[in-house]
Amino acid sequence: MKAIDLFCGCGGMSAGLRDAGFNLLAGVDIEPKYIRTFTENFPESRSICADVSSIDILDLLEQFNLKQGELDLIAGGPPCQGFSKNVPRSRRAIDSDNNKLVNAFLDQCEKALPRWILMENVAEMRNGFDQYYTQAVVERLEAAGYKVIHGVHNAADFGVPQRRRRAFFMARRDGIQPIEPRPTHSKEELVDLFCETKSHITVWDAISDLRSLEHGEDAETDTYVSPPQNEYQRLIRNGCTHTFNHIARRLKPLQLQRIQSLEPGQGIKDLPPELRPKGGYSGAYGRLTKDMIMPTITRWVFHPGSGRWGHPKDYRLITIREAARLHGFKDCFKFVGSYNDQAGQIGNAVPPLLAKIMGEAFLTTNSHPSEVASTRLVKGEFLET
Template sequence: MMKAIDLFCGCGGMSLGLRRAGLEVIAGMDIEPNYMATFAHNFGNEKAFKNSIATLCAKEFMSVLNLCKGELDILVGGPPCQGFSKNVPRKHRHLEDPKNQLVRNFLDYVEAFMPRFVVMENVAEMKNGFENSYSDEVMRRLSKYGYSVEHGVLNAADFGVPQRRRRAFFVASRDTLNVRLPQPSHKKATGSDQSNLFGELVDHVNIKQAIYDLPRLEHGQGIENASYRSDPISSYQQKMRGECNLVKNHIARELKPLQFERISSLKPGQGLKDLPAHLKTKGGYSGAYGRLTWDMIAPTITRWVFHPGSGRWGHPEDLRLLTIREVARVQSFSDDYTFIGSYNQQAGQLGNAVPPLLMESVVNTLVYDLYDDNISSRSSSDILLSGSGNLKETA
């Protein structure tokens, strides 16, 4: 089995995608303790490392994991890069900005580990923005290390995730010149036939297909280990449920009286502009206090999904916000994946996560579709040993 390490692992979105693609995640690293609590619960405490790559040298980490240069199969991560914010003047946006040091640290880890494959993801604006300085610098360094590299922006909805979420991906390989990103498997429901190299595309997964089988709730209600509302009504629900018989993390946040009054005044599909005069706010996002409809694709989940004034998080049928489990479904986390921490902490974990289904598609294309012959011919000596995972928090 191929081995993977997930830097900036968060609650484990990329790692879950790796695992669903058939790889073994031998380590995940992040500095956020509540994120790491969820990662450790789902992947094992021995694989969870609460460290920063800014202070932990790559060679020390390799030693702890009993790895030598070139042995790791795949290194993945989504390094934050605040210096590329659109709020920073264009002339000051560049990879050398100290705020982007984690991007450089990630590339340093690539140079130290020299894995067969690399996946790096970030916000969509990073690919073409700032005179391509971000993309050019990442491509230059990966090419310098001997990798073939491809990059582009992918919309999670095009890969079976019930959410419009655009992310930039850089994929790299030391094995072949034909590295590529995955082709979409899903399309907008237009009534016209569309296809890729592998056949006709299916329609995007909508909210009803994603969450309808989860129990109905009133705001402030819910219990752990609840029963499903119904049998699965879609292949997506069946995929998310797997062998689960009970629903976890499905408790509706209790809203403040004014928040509940605003949500209650709106019909599915309505939002901020539709609030009655006496309930209007002084400003806000266009989707604020908005309610979803069953046939919608969800907007991009953010870490503020716990707050009704931050986006369209209202349930299409019940007068409440989406629960953590419903948000997890929209992010394509399977129902056996448990989230640890307070409601707000769990919301933050999900808002910052990479959708596992999207990551699975990226990995399947990068590692398997083009390398079946390589993988099937690997000898037992190529299979890496799992790391001990016993590195503890460093000062």
């Protein structure tokens, strides 16, 4: 199955699709720093640093001896800043340049007419602006001959140790109705007539086999401190014998004092008066606990004042490798660039494990929709479609 990833970033979506069995022909992104990481991890694919709206998709297909309609999948996650609730309301607008990139993605899909389309965005994109963009996406794809479904999915429900809600649009032009993937994980293990789910993956499930570090300590190519402790660690190691990007950011003296004054689970409101900043995010300077699910990782994961990034055991922030583990990247995936660049690459990426399941959903054509509905009913919730 041949695929092209538009707005590929560092390659989160691509990594998942590759694991699902797709042959990634090319990744396109305008950010050179992200393309460097994509190139490092996808040497077999074409890396294209360009504005998605400026490329000639038919010319690109021709380079792979493909014509219009012969590509299997176009995937992509157009930038989301125009929708994200992390952006001040005053900077969210229906005609934001970032929002218009959704149209650029659709333009390329309409020209290439792949069999399948997978688009990801922040959850707010689906309902924002009175569902203006959702309606536009569905109308354009249906007019091009696609059957379309869309829904909001939490990465934690699909084996990623992170609460991350994202909207996905799935479209098929092969006459088959797309089918939403079934959640594989839940708060508690569940086995019944219709489905089986495992318990959510916790922070410590994900990172307990990585070396303990002091802030500022470097374990870039370190070995693991133990054999895999669980199924998730075995999956995420993927045959690797050592780690990449396991470096603890050096904190400023005041930042370190704040982290050292907190117990796991505590945050800015628990700081001593003399160390407490005048204001900040509710999760600022927060420390994780071993048994919690990671909150949504953002591109600010390098800064202690921007979220709950404190390690549950060590007095430091989580490393890039730990953030990658908590995002569903396998250990063989290597990030390049400055520490801040790498943090941005992870925060803006689609979790690969979630992308894998979405990709596999296109390959599942023998499930009846009633089976999916039954699963939702047993779990006591219905995903919106």
